Amino acid sequence: xxxxIGLLLSxxxxxxxxxxQAQDLPETPPSAVATDxxxxxxxxxxxxxxxxxxxxxxxxxxxxxxxxxxxxxxxxAEVHFTIQDPAGQEIYQDxxxxxxxxxxxxxxxxxxxxxxxxxxxxQQRVARFFEPASFLQPAIPDKAVFDAExxxxxxxxxxxxxxxxxxxxxxxxxxxxxxxxxSPVQKKAIVYLNCC
Numbered sequence: 496x497x498x499x500i501g502l503l504l505s506x507x508x509x510x511x512x513x514x515x516q517a518q519d520l521p522e523t524p525p526s527a528v529a530t531d532x533x534x535x536x537x538x539x540x541x542x543x544x545x546x547x548x549x550x551x552x553x554x555x556x557x558x559x560x561x562x563x564x565x566x567x568x569x570x571x572a573e574v575h576f577t578i579q580d581p582a583g584q585e586i587y588q589d590x591x592x593x594x595x596x597x598x599x600x601x602x603x604x605x606x607x608x609x610x611x612x613x614x615x616x617x618q619q620r621v622a623r624f625f626e627p628a629s630f631l632q633p634a635i636p637d638k639a640v641f642d643a644e645x646x647x648x649x650x651x652x653x654x655x656x657x658x659x660x661x662x663x664x665x666x667x668x669x670x671x672x673x674x675x676x677x678s679p680v681q682k683k684a685i686v687y688l689n690c691c
Contacts, residue, residue, distance in 0.1 A: 569613075
């Protein structure tokens with residue numbers, strides 16, 4: 496029932512897509528459903544939200560990972576990605592335009608994507624943002640070789656030999672991949688790899 500309600504809310508947000516589009520694009524998972532809950536401090540509308548709990552800053556406790564799209568239109572929304580440690584302290588924050596959730600995958604579904612295609616693709620990216628494969632342990636595999644063009648040396652030294660370190664990877668745009676790890680020294684998440 497929750498899944499049906501989520502799909503109905505998503506359909507009302509995006510309008511009624513053409514039959515061909517519905518067949519070509521995978522169904523949007525119910526975890527990325529529209530909501531019109533206002534953000535009290537900013538008085539803006541939350542269009543999409545996805546959150547999960549996963550061990551990160553402490554391998555024995557779960558942090559809160561949250562992705563929120565704010566605005567009036569999915570294609571012009573502002574994306575807020577945050578991580579809070581188990582005590583509720585924000586340890587990472589990134590903000591970027593929702594169009595940065597579009598990428599090469601959109602073109603796999605349509606050579607000439609419509610705005611409805613783009614909105615559906617953004618919903619799918621939000622729903623899959625915290626997939627289990629995005630969490631890496633150890634954060635840097637034992638056999639990895641340091642590359643100064645891609646890795647942050649300070650972070651590398653901190654985590655390379657730590658099998659308990661947990662990394663998180665996310666992609667913005669088509670080739671801006673970021674890998675995060677918690678730094679106990681800085682008491683926040685830091686980017687240790689920024690690459691394609």
